[in-house]
Amino acid sequence: MSDLVCPVCGKSNPNTVEVCQYCGASLKRSSAASGTSDLPGWLKDIRKSTNAEPAATPDTTRPAQPIEPAGAKDVPFPDFLAGLSNLSDEEDDESPDWLNNLRGVLPDPPLIYAAPSMPRPAQPPAASTEKPPEQPAAPPAENKVFEQLPAAQPQAEPQTPNTDWLKAFDLPDSSGSVGSDIPDAEIDPAIYADLPDWMASLAGLGGQSTPAQPEPSVFEQSPAPANEPVDWLSSLGGDFTAEDNFATSESSAPVAGETPDWMARMSSSQAESGTVQNQPEPDWLASLSSSAVESGGMPGAKEDLQSSALLGSDDWSGLRGSTPGVFDASEGNNPNPGVSALDETPDWITNLQGSDPVSYEPDTKGGSSPAVSPFGELPDWMTNLRDPAATLEKPDWLANLNSSTPDQTSSANIPQAAETPVTPLENDNSAWLANLGGSALDYKAPVSGQTLESGQPAPFADQPDWLSSLQNSQDASFGDNPKQNQPESHETSFRDEVPDWLTSLQGISTPVDSVPAQAQPEPQSISDWKSAPSVPDEALKPNEPQTQNQPFEPEDLEGFSIPGGTGELPDWLARVSQATAVENKPVQGQVPAATAPKTPRQQANESGQSMIGTGQPVRSEVPGLASESGNDQNIDSIFSMETPDWLSNFLPAASQPVSAPSEKDSTPNDLPAAELPSWVQALRPMESVVEETSDNDEPQNVENEGPLAGLRSVLPTQPGLTVAKAPRAYANELLINETQHAQSALLENLINSEKNPQLLPKRPKVSRIQPVRWTIAAVLLLVVFIFAGLGSNVFPSPATPGETSAVGMFLNTVGNLPDNAPVLVIMDYQPGFAGEMESALGPVLENLMNKKARLAFVSTSPVGGLMADRLLSKFSTSYSYQIGQQYVKLGYLPGGAGGIKVFADQPATTLGQDTRSGNLWDTPVLKDVTINSVTSLANFAAVIVATDNPDIGRLWIEQAQPVLGAKPMLMVVSAQAEPMIQPYFQSGQISGLVTGMEGGLLYESALGKSGQARTYWDAYSAALLVAELIIIIGGFWSLRAGLRARRAGQEQDEV
């Protein structure tokens, strides 16, 4: 048996090895029939769909749908992912890490895709034992990968679901079935579980019945009905109409563990043609497909692209290019949501169609001249793969694809794609995609007569020119394969004609240490390419983290070789290498990072997993995706929106060879660390970060013995580092220093000093204020003594009070009292105010005595009774008022407001029960107060409150006045309480108010009598005058002193 050619590095390896000796890629072949036995199921499906589905008219008016692989079967798509057939069964069953991460599942060991229609992304070096990736080999060797792809295709289909997504790129074979070489039975339903949508959609293009897929949690994937055109490109978009059967944009988010929409669409598209799975297609793929369709490119290419859903709609929504009518999800007439994207052809696809729709020429060197990407902005991994020079012209394989699919434009299912002119691959980012439409892809264009559901786009009916050119170039590069120009042989021709760029990419993606040990023979056709040993797992492994961000180096392309090709770099790929030579300088042995401006999504997912196959970054492994600075913008515009980081940093060159994903966490020191997307990094526990940081620890930190053997960063316990000794004994005493002791003593003294009263400083016996006080006192005493002793009547009495005045109303009220009426008099003034109060209350009592009123005295002050006696004694000579006869003293009422209240409510039970006098309420004085055995204050004719305290007066007003009802409450207050009682008088709560000596004098004047008030009036008035003079003089004196002080202060300030 001939040696195996590594699909990744393109180097030959002996048959006995399963892993490439150079890049570590798996050398397992696919199924014998299709050469894709080791391919993931999705990839198989893609291939089957491309072989089964007939060509269909592209329907650009319909929303993007997965491209029917059958429609593209006339266009030989190079099976650049034929190397994925090297994936083992076990590996095929495992979803790639990047895919799992997209679905939110722990990444599985990286798998190697044997995608028939997509170049296998470059894989990081598999193991430390593997050699570092070699520099790209000579151009002839570049095609080795692609040469291998066709050979890999006929092999057994890979059971891995990860490779089915690329089946969308399979060209339809003569039978019109896309991917017919991929037996349906070999498609494992589980393969769709872990695929991104776009991959799933690609898988659906295999023309096989869509296997039952696991129920996705995120991706609302539903297998597309049979014969439903699959638009894998549309599946790449995120927004699809409700009519679309593809998964919605929500479901388009790649979640690890579930089949992405694009892959589902691929499967559904494959089922239609097949089995085509409706998947939301990213924009770029939708545009890609539309451009392909419009340009009359590879039939079914559009469907394939759409259904492939390379990256899922979220990531690839930015890939929706400016090309209209390709991935227009707003279109409602497309039942397939994925097809809606057909209306919006991404820029890179339009660019693929470009200004020179027929500029796709087969690149004898294995690479086709890249054209402008119709998608506008490609992910970084695509941009990195571009060659500036390659963007100027279509790649050969893409040109071949376009030329070989003339009847795809008649597809009615993809009218938008048909309308969209296919632009040449001017954009490097789309070079590889353009090649997808060409002969390099094992794309199964829909053949004529292939039944499609109404409204379903014919697979690859409107494949972009690039896709056609890809096929053509593949055909050309594969050595004039007669099948290249035949739609029926598109598949095989495509597979046999893996574009050089693809193979070269595969070769670039395989670093030196990842070169598969077993080099595969160069396939002579696309089928050979398909049947070629699949890219070893090592080759398809994700890049190391430190390699993923490195730009793609043109030198990386040197090792690419397309199986069956000339082994030379495609022109477009060569241009990529030239363009990126200036931009990036790859680190030896490391995958150059993407040079294209990254979209936020790209940057966020910069270190994310590859959505192709293994979950590792794809950017460095997908041949033909070399970035080209000249057309970065166009391609970038496609992928500007939501290109994941891993895709943005996808580097085809210098990618590590795919290695067995045996170790996820620990990476060899010489391997670049995997670059995880930002969102994954955010999820990573700190331990993982610590572990990563500990990767650089010296080897001696690894514990070799003891219970901690094998652990790293263990604290060293060398003798001498730790001294075992008894713990230090601490004293129970409070250790304080001198300062603290002094402060505590001070605090204690302060506390103790609080108990000792401070002695006030002795004031001088004679102060400056004393003479003034003496003077004032002397003057006052003299004036008062003179006027009081003389008994003069110099100061006239005030005028008679008016009736509306407070005194006048008091007079009227008392005057209106009936004779011999019980009147309650409350004596609540202090003995100190006796002089004033007696002057004010005296005439009132005299007036009441004149009316023979029966007086009841009560007081809330203990000395009230004494005051009553004192006052009454003044009138004893004039009025024979006897206690118990004309007046009674009810006594002292304690309790303040409560006592007043209870006395007001029940006076008889509160006071008046004298132990000596008995019940005072039964005396003749108060017998009228008790009416019907009810004693109430309201039974008194009037209540007169005499107080010097405004608060006491307020209490009586608040507590007793409401009980009186209509009975008047009169008040005789001191001059100091008058301002606070005046509001109650104005509110009507008291009927009359007599204030101080003046009020008494007014009352006396009204009565026409002369009492104490009149006696005191002259002295009082004189004292008031003296006080007024003192206040006036004092005011002037103070002002003068203040002015003096101010002047002195000003003079002092001036000085």
Added chain:
Amino acid sequence: MLSTISQTDLITGFLSFLFTLLILSYMVGDNPAFRMAVHIFTGVSAGYIVLVAFQAVVNMFAPLINGSSPDRFLLIFPLILSLLLFGKTSSRFEWMGRPVVAFMVGVGTAAVIGGAVLGTLFPQIMAASSMFDLHKTTGPVNAAGSLTAGVLVLIGTIVTLIYFQFTLFGKNKVTGKRGKLIGFISLIGQIFIVITLGVIFSGVLSAALAALVDRINSLILFIDHLLAFIA
């Protein structure tokens, strides 16, 4: 003019004269005589208060002896509470009197609240608007005067209340000063309060002067009586 003075009145007068002088000696300065007189006064006052309070309490507990059964039953509780209240005199048994004090505080507080709301708050608020009732006035002049007075009283009431609002809001919390509007209103309220305090001060002064006049008059009266007695 001298009148018949009894010995009682003579002694009383003499004591009054004496203690008046003793107290008035404070005008010169603090002296022991003044202190003695004050202490004597305090003693006498305290003694008198004790007499009066005791008599009042005794009179309140009189139904315990000669009252009806319900009255006796109801008076048992205050008797017990009174005994517990005596625990307040000792720091050791002070805790016994706290419930009694709590009882008194509760009753007193409720009485004060009820009186303040029903006796002051509502009537005074109503009175602030009653001054605008022109039906009580006679004639336009009185009406105009009443309106003016009512407006001024109302303004004075409001600004006085605003003056006592010392809560700061918003950014004034940081500065610790009132806002401009509130500051201006508070200034007007301060004016009204100052005027009220001035009137109160004048009343206190007049009361004090009246007391002085009364004392001087009493001194003169005593001297007159004494001279008459001597004569």
Added chain:
Amino acid sequence: MKRIFAMGEAVIAISVGVIVLLGYFIDIPAISIFRIILFKWAVILAGVAVLIGMWNLFSNHLKKIREWKPDSFYSFTLLFFMLLTIMASFSPALQPLQSGLLNGIMVPVEISLLAVLSVTLLLASLRLLQVRRDLASILFMATTLLVLLGMGSWPYIGQLPIISTWVRSFVTNVLAVGGARGILIGVALGTLTTGLRIFFGVDRPYGGK
């Protein structure tokens, strides 16, 4: 245990206060009867509290005498006259003594103290503007002067015609009433707030926490 007592005291104060307060607003016979009983008990207890206060005064001065402190003679005098006053009321024969003590000592001393206050107030009014010269002080003194001028009479003139009638009436019956009403309302609100704080247990003037 202390906490239980404290809570019990609060419960007593609050419960009693609520019952009494309800009687001001709701006229329910059952509550009114119980309310009167509580009031009477409070009056009795207030009288007892006065006696306890006097006893406290007595005991403090007695302690001073026992300790022979510097001012113990004054305390002795105080206690002597206190007991003398109490003793004088027990016997009718000592009625003149009691009258002499009350009318000769207590009342005159108190009046005299207020008389001395007049000199102090005048001295303070004289020095007010020296100590504080601002709008409030000037306005205060001006108001006092106006009221005094309107209150007293002038020799042979009598009260000043405009000041005694219009100005003094305007100041005392309008301006002062506005301020006084605001103060009264404010005091009522403060009383209400303080009372509610006691009812809510926030303030416990009766002691305890």
